[in-house]
Amino acid sequence: MSFPANPQTVSPWPAPRVSAPLDADVRVPGSKSLTNRYLVLAALADGPSRLRAPLHSRDTALMVQSLRALGATVTEIDGDGAFGPDLEIRPMDSGTASGTGIDCGLAGTVMRFVPPLAALKTGSTDFDGDPHARQRPMAAIIDALRALGVTVHDDGRGALPFSVAGTGEVAGGRLEIDAGASSQFVSALLLAGARFRDGLHLVHVGSTLPSREHIAMTVQVLRGVGVQVDDSVPNEWRVAPGHIRAFDVAIEPDLSNAGPFLAAALVAGGTVRLAGWPEHTTQVGDRWRSILPALGGTATLSRGTLTVTGSGRITGAQLADTSELAPTVAALCALADSPSTLTGIAHLRGHETDRLAALVTEINRLGGNAEETEDGLIIRPAPLHGGVFETYADHRMATAGALIGLAVPGVLVQDIGTTAKTLPEFPQLWRELAATAQPPAAAEPGSAAAPGRTEGAR
Ligand SMILES: O=C(O)C1=C[C@@H](OP(=O)(O)O)[C@@H](O)[C@H](O)C1
Ligand SMILES: C=C(OP(=O)(O)O)C(=O)O
Numbered sequence: 063m064s065f066p067a068n069p070q071t072v073s074p075w076p077a078p079r080v081s082a083p084l085d086a087d088v089r090v091p092g093s094k095s096l097t098n099r100y101l102v103l104a105a106l107a108d109g110p111s112r113l114r115a116p117l118h119s120r121d122t123a124l125m126v127q128s129l130r131a132l133g134a135t136v137t138e139i140d141g142d143g144a145f146g147p148d149l150e151i152r153p154m155d156s157g158t159a160s161g162t163g164i165d166c167g168l169a170g171t172v173m174r175f176v177p178p179l180a181a182l183k184t185g186s187t188d189f190d191g192d193p194h195a196r197q198r199p200m201a202a203i204i205d206a207l208r209a210l211g212v213t214v215h216d217d218g219r220g221a222l223p224f225s226v227a228g229t230g231e232v233a234g235g236r237l238e239i240d241a242g243a244s245s246q247f248v249s250a251l252l253l254a255g256a257r258f259r260d261g262l263h264l265v266h267v268g269s270t271l272p273s274r275e276h277i278a279m280t281v282q283v284l285r286g287v288g289v290q291v292d293d294s295v296p297n298e299w300r301v302a303p304g305h306i307r308a309f310d311v312a313i314e315p316d317l318s319n320a321g322p323f324l325a326a327a328l329v330a331g332g333t334v335r336l337a338g339w340p341e342h343t344t345q346v347g348d349r350w351r352s353i354l355p356a357l358g359g360t361a362t363l364s365r366g367t368l369t370v371t372g373s374g375r376i377t378g379a380q381l382a383d384t385s386e387l388a389p390t391v392a393a394l395c396a397l398a399d400s401p402s403t404l405t406g407i408a409h410l411r412g413h414e415t416d417r418l419a420a421l422v423t424e425i426n427r428l429g430g431n432a433e434e435t436e437d438g439l440i441i442r443p444a445p446l447h448g449g450v451f452e453t454y455a456d457h458r459m460a461t462a463g464a465l466i467g468l469a470v471p472g473v474l475v476q477d478i479g480t481t482a483k484t485l486p487e488f489p490q491l492w493r494e495l496a497a498t499a500q501p502p503a504a505a506e507p508g509s510a511a512a513p514g515r516t517e518g519a520r
Pocket of ligand 2: 168169170171386413414458484
């Protein structure tokens, strides 16, 4: 599968609006975070590995392209996944990397996870990405590699572009970093740590550490492929040097991308069921099971299906550390009938765009009442109206706009194509969801709540 270098849809996308409750069965493709972690580990493993039902999106395509550039072989093979082929990966070779160019696009997982791999090659590897990617924090990785003895050439901004000059070996050992700007700094170093000569003893020295679930995910996947990780001391991780065992894994559905679909039940009322919910998971999206009830819905997990119901009435809530779920949560809060406070998400200013500023601007542009705080957002009830919802190349801004548009007539999402970053099927899946809107049983044909109450995108 191929994805355009920097997808842009020219005309704004009329978000489908529904005026009757949903009754939808939804499926979403594999987790971005798990797919890109396992791709990295497969490139470092001691034999060929297989990913079943991986995500196929711009971020994973960029990861595949990067690993190929570093000498790994990635082959698509038929599998049972509904969203594309499985992947077979042969690890990267020990050949030289001179002049290799890595396009990170806007993928945090590529710009943070791949430089330590380039450090294990001999020769130089150049990293760059989309214009927005050059604004994302990278200093912790650049400084960490230097502290480990790797030469990195950059322009001193602590951001892309830069180049890594590897010598074929990284000494490893004890390393202090401040991962306050992104948990991905920790994950990046842990993922490669077993392949450093002395392993890695990583210590986070900053005052805050965001997205802890994503670090727990990294530790769990590492242990699953035979890497010894000691995380018994808070904010410290010891990775023993050694082999990474080749593996064959099935990727869980992306529970963060499931969020807007589940949240739709609260916005439109009705029921949304998502099959394939993992029994145990480190994905932050597992928190939908408590977040959606806090906002007035119900969420029940039974035999691998999460069923979410809503009445169309959303109540505000105080929610902390919602990480990459925050744009979806903020969209719900903008439709709530009481105030909400989101905390612990200051680092969203370094995501695909400054998400706090973007959410405030776009919610308020539609008549809402959102305000930035030092580490989050306050969103108060206000009647929303239609208009253009700008997305700033951010896939989760696009899905937030679609969610608001489900209830508010005339919302036009700018650049819906940006959802290809992690969910290329979004526009189609969203249309299918909206098409399940059911009129109340008593509605007369032709009345305001009559069948097929979907307006907007076709
Ligand atoms: O490791 C990962 O797969 C991710 C970690 C998180 O990054 P931050 O810690 O920068 O929030 C998350 O927001 C991002 O979408 C994916
Ligand atoms: C922050 C996100 O992505 P990235 O992996 O690019 O950091 C995200 O998907 O919400």
